[in-house]
Amino acid sequence: MKRQNTRAATSSSTGCAEVPVLGTLTEFDAVNRTFAQMLCDRAEREPDVIAYCSWRNGAAHPTTWSEYLEQVREVALGLHDLGAVPGDRVAIVSSTRHEWVVAALAILSLGGVPVGVYPTSSAAEVKQALESSEATVVFAENVADVAKVAAVSAELPRLRATIGFDTKPQGFSDSVRAVHWGELRHRGRSRGVTEPELFATLVEEGDIDQPAALFYTSGSTGAPKGVIHTHRTLQYSVLAFVMSYPEVGRIRHDLVAFLGLSHVAPALIGVFTPIMTRLVITYCTMDQRLDALVGVRPTAVLWPPRMHEKLAGEVLQQLSESGAAFRLRYAIAMRIARKVSEMRWRDQDARWYFNYLYNVCLRRVFLPLRAKVGMDRIRVAWTASGSMSPEVTALWQMWGLDLRELYGTTETCGSVLAQWDRAFPPPGTIGKTMPDPRWKARVSGEGELQLRSPCLFSGYLDDSEATAAAMDHGWYRTGDLVEVDSDGEVRIIGRIKDVLKTSGGKTVSPQPIELRLKASPLIDEAIVVGEGRKYLTVLVGVSAETRTLLTADRDAALATWIDEVNSELSRPLQLKKFRVLPRPLSAADGELTLKGTIRRSAILASFHDLVDEMYDAGEQGEIARQARFAGGDLK
Missing domain, CATH: 3.40.50.12780 (ANL, N-terminal domain)
Known part of the structure; x- marks a missing residue:
């Protein structure tokens, strides 16, 4: 039986519908101490307890609070x-x-x-x-x-x-x-x-x-x-x-930190959270991450989607190099795992023998596989900072990893929505509002997610105009387009500023299509094109493995996958053509932010020739030719 809301969404005078809140917690509140003051308090109270570790020479070296x-x-x-x-x-x-x-x-x-x-x-x-x-x-x-x-x-x-x-x-x-x-x-x-x-x-x-x-x-x-x-x-x-996970405030959890602390989420978890919780961080470089993960065997992780994808790839590579007997056990285990996962996602209790068989598979197949990348002790895993492919979430959950989504922005720093109320939640949503009424979310008449919480930023540095533009009477405008289901689960469907409008007037949010395309190991990046055009096309950045294929084989494989994706889309949303990018996207050329987010306008400018190839040059060329024929060159 599905869980019911305790409070239905309400409409405000602004035409915005609030996302339901499922409860109230009064125990959480800020303390009247700075982080430096709390560090002093912790060192006085627990001087010999481990505060953090540093990964050096193949081992985690601890540092106490004192x-x-x-x-x-x-x-x-x-x-x-x-x-x-x-x-x-x-x-x-x-x-x-x-x-x-x-x-x-x-x-x-x-x-x-x-x-x-x-x-x-x-x-x-x-x-x-x-x-x-x-x-x-x-x-x-x-x-x-x-x-x-x-x-x-x-x-x-x-x-x-x-x-x-x-x-x-x-x-x-x-x-x-x-x-x-x-x-x-x-x-x-x-x-x-x-x-x-x-x-x-x-x-x-x-x-x-x-x-x-x-x-x-x-x-x-x-x-x-x-x-x-x-x-x-x-x-x-x-x-x-x-x-989102109260246990981290009560008992020790280990986490390996290698993502840049200039990013808001890694800084929140790696710098500030340990001072207020039982989280113990082991700091290491990106190059050391696999050794550190295997050595530390963390109990919690919070990574952007791409890191979960990469590590899943590492696990599958380990599987491909294992013996035939283990691969057979894996195939059998996955049949059981899919059945159990489907029942979990429907919030149904699996029969005792399914649970028994799955636990056997977990011990004998999935945990040994996860141990090869240091993921066998994980109690909970989180993803944030981008759209996660449902297929990646589903695979990790089948392997027994309780992978959940959080939603926050630089302006909120912390999460305002999360999959906090159940283990192994269904993939595809970013969760629901926190169990405290001070964390609120609503959906505007345009479908934009707007937030209000005590963790909202103070403002943009020296930019009062941008600060004012980001707010709507105390609500922060995220720019994300969302849908909310009857259980209060929020699903991102696109960005307001990235919405395309075809020449036929069809409004399209490209992100869901791009995310579906990237579920294939063939594709690392996908940029849907169609602003002011007759139909949608896509620029494709292929994976390293795909680049090793012959061009004809590569294009045939891509065409087959794009046809499969098209079969799931309504006719106006289907992709008519594709082109493979001749090189990876580059932050140096302005096509990616330093966090790896695509800059759509810069990409379209860099590869405008490829974009033009995908549209009917005959028809457009004829129009241009006729215009020149009728009245000379247009100035």
């Missing part, structure tokens, strides 16, 4: 010695590592604001971030990152100091103090000896409503905007995550 606080104290006093003051914005240009997190908490201890800068950024993008944030100090990871900052430092009059994690910065003018991480900590230790009460004084001057983070949007719909969050909004973001 050691964590001492590192933060040294760096904070070192920054103070370099002239950093409350309100300063301090940038961090680095991949994921424990120094990133220590630096962030040190900045917060001084009343400053950490500003994450993507380590894959070009020098021009680094300049844009440092210039717009007015950063006074920059942490840079290695020689390459230092060089990017040095190349633009002459154009950054507010820059006073640069700290290198791996090397002492070179190439700066005398006006910019350049020190190594070890030297910075030494300065802090010395300052702590001469002024033993200074750190505590600085920390206690903090206020929960001060800015605590500056994140940049992806820039998929324009120039990146700086999003300001306070200690309070970040605390509510952590609390939203805990509402």
Whole structure:
């Protein structure tokens, strides 16, 4: 039997329908302490408990809360010695590592604001971030990152100091103090000896409503905007995550962090959540992730969809290399897993013998497979930051992984919708509103998802006009088009700004079609085209495996798959033609944001010749020819 709503959707005077709320939790609330103050509290209460781990030389090396606080104290006093003051914005240009997190908490201890800068950024993008944030100090990871900052430092009059994690910065003018991480900590230790009460004084001057983070949007719909969050909004973001899975606040969970901490979701989980929960992070580089996953065997993960897809590919590769006997057991196990999963999704109880057989399959087939990529201890897995293919979710769930979706944006930081109320939820939705009435969602008359919650951002940096445009009488306008079913489950169907209108007047949201196309291992990227055109077509970015095929075989396989997708679509939504992109999409060419989101207009400009090929050049050419014939060249 399906669960029933406890409250039906209501309509407001604005023509917006609120998404149902299924209950109330009063135990969750922000505390009147900054994150730096809470770090001090945790170190005093649990000095010898593990706070985080660093993956080095094939092992996870633990750091206790007292050691964590001492590192933060040294760096904070070192920054103070370099002239950093409350309100300063301090940038961090680095991949994921424990120094990133220590630096962030040190900045917060001084009343400053950490500003994450993507380590894959070009020098021009680094300049844009440092210039717009007015950063006074920059942490840079290695020689390459230092060089990017040095190349633009002459154009950054507010820059006073640069700290290198791996090397002492070179190439700066005398006006910019350049020190190594070890030297910075030494300065802090010395300052702590001469002024033993200074750190505590600085920390206690903090206020929960001060800015605590500056994140940049992806820039998929324009120039990146700086999003300001306070200690309070970040605390509510952590609390939203805990509402999704309360167990993380009660017992230890291990998570491996390798995604860039400049992204809002990895920063929320990797920097702020551990201070308020029992989450223990092991920090590692992207290249170390598989070794770290196998070594740590995490109990929880939160990744964007692409990471779940890649790891599923790793599992299937391991399967293909296993013996014939194991592959046969896998085929039998999958038949049972599909049946059990279908009953789960329909919210039906499986008969005892199905559960028994599935548990045997889990122990003997799926867990051994998952163990090869370190995923055998996972209690819950989350995906966010993009549209997840239902097929990928379904496969992981068949393998026994409780994979659920969250929904949040840079402006909300934390999740506002989540699949929080059941294990192994049906794929394809982003969940429902949180079990606390302060987290609200509604759907506008245009079908746009709008949100209200205590974790909403304070505003865009130096852009009151954009801030006002993002809000509708206290509701944040996400730009996402959604549908809500009778159980309050929300499904994203597209973006308002990405809606296409064909020359025949048909309005089309391309994302659902693109997501369906990418369910095939043949395709890495798909861009549906059709604005102002007679029909829809698609540009296809193929996978590495597909690129190894002969062109004729590749195109035949793609055509077969696109025909299958077309069979599921109404006639106006069917794709008439496709072209394969000659190269991968590039952030350097402006076709992708640094987070990997497509920039549709830039892609269409880059590959306009391929787009033109897919439309009836004969008819359009004849019209142009007739126009020229009748009246000469059109000016």
